[in-house]
Amino acid sequence: MSHELTLIVAATRNMGIGAKGGLPWTGLKKEMAYFARVTKRLPSQAPPDARNAVIMGRKTWESIPPKFRPLKGRLNIVISRSHPAWDPASAPAAAAMPDADKEPVKVGSLEQALAYLRADGVASRLGRVFVIGGAQIYDAALRAPEARRVLLTKPGLDAWVGEEVEGGEIEENGTKYEFQIWERA
Template structure:
């Protein structure tokens, strides 16, 4: 099985969502998410496409005009086999994370990302194939009703900023960034 990365934006108390949506609007984080999940690393065949795996609630949280996430193979997980993807191209429905990962094909797919929400992160983080966690850490406390699982520091360590930039193949602003009244930081955790 191919290793995969969790990508998340979370507050200090690991809040990630409220009312089925995101509790904040951070344009630079959205641009970072798009860059990272679309990027095919140097020296990989150009025809590859990355895979984004998400829970059904996260799928529905993406505004219809932005889904499926363009340029990426979208996999939606639901227990409902009749869930209607409304004909979304380049998108499939499966009923487990295992099935989602089994669809990954080295000939066609590059990196694999689990993009949320909390249910998917919980299923995915404990597996040894979960190799990286890209976290945009929001320093402010913002009310949330959905939470990212605690990162076990026996299993993951925080990588250096250089490692983060190498992984995402671009310059990443270092340290605390500010957008309006929000402070945030781009972090990478790697399985030890």
């Protein structure tokens, strides 16, 4: 069974997502709380021991302050070309759901991450799957047939065209932003 992918991203009006190895803005506590709430919220039909997964690239992992790694309450999957390929045939024990609050699962590609999530012992205990960055991982995820929606936060806005999204503009620490949902039809 394949789980749908939801990309969750905060991007500038020009779709910039990073600056010097971090976010191009700081101090947006409500935005960070939104990210945590959304990526932790399980579907109503999820089993009691289920967890959502967050898939990220190595640089995104390294941009998270060490005291917040791994992201608590979620299965963290880190993609890096330097990680060995994950192969369920040669490592069946790895298919069990790990202690998500201790170490991330390390894989070499988005395809390996998705294969891991489909493995016995993981798929049945999985809620939602979120892609949280960086740029190369978002690009690969957008090309995947499993990609279903994008949850987009757009900080730095000062003008809008068209209908206002429910909730509208939020301003925090001098930065204006809004939340958007884009869904594949």
